[in-house]
Amino acid sequence: MKNIVLIGFMGSGKSTVGRGLAKRLGYRFIDTDYAIEEVTGLTVEQIFHKHGVKRFRGEEALLVSKLASKENLVIATGGGLVLNPENVKKLRENGVLVSLEASAGVICKRVRSKRTRPLLAKGNLQEKVERLLAERKEAYQVAELAVNTDDLSPEKIVNIIYRYLV
Ligand code: S3P
Secondary structure, three states: OEEEEEOOOOOOHHHHHHHHHHHHHHOOEEEEEHHHHHHHOOOOOHHHHHOHHHHHHHHHHHHHHHHHOOOOEEEEEOOOHHHHHHHHHHHHHOOEEEEEOOHHHHHHHHHHOOOHHHOOOOOOHHHHHHHHHHHHOOOHHHHHHHEEEOOOOOHHHHHHHHHHOO
């Protein structure tokens, strides 16, 4: 069966929902950030700081090439992975893309407690989130299903996606 690929901004709930959805479907769960950390032996933060964003995007592209030929996976993607159209093309070949949406205010609340994301680490959080969200709006529109997560629990979101799939 096709992979289910969760896309969307940081803090939209991809990892939490992905884990729940994988359990429900009996699929394997893959978090691209975590998989990259395993392969490189570095944290996402370390990759950004030591080698820069380009290297991180390179690792994402490598991983996508490996995952695209696999099946029965729920993949939670890093928020910037779909900025590369090649990644989208490959993931679509064997996957259903589902976008998790959230408003800037909600994202700020969700990510505030752990500002471990290099792209949000410095400066005014609300401004950064708003700017990046606007820049990426189009990139997230490649999904065939979009779920606004602002007022929904992860369980409800899992149900919505599950019902869409079956
Ligand atoms: C990024 C999102 C992060 C991680 C990296 C870059 C982005 O993943 O891949 O910090 O460009 O939006 P999450 O969306 O899982 O936080």
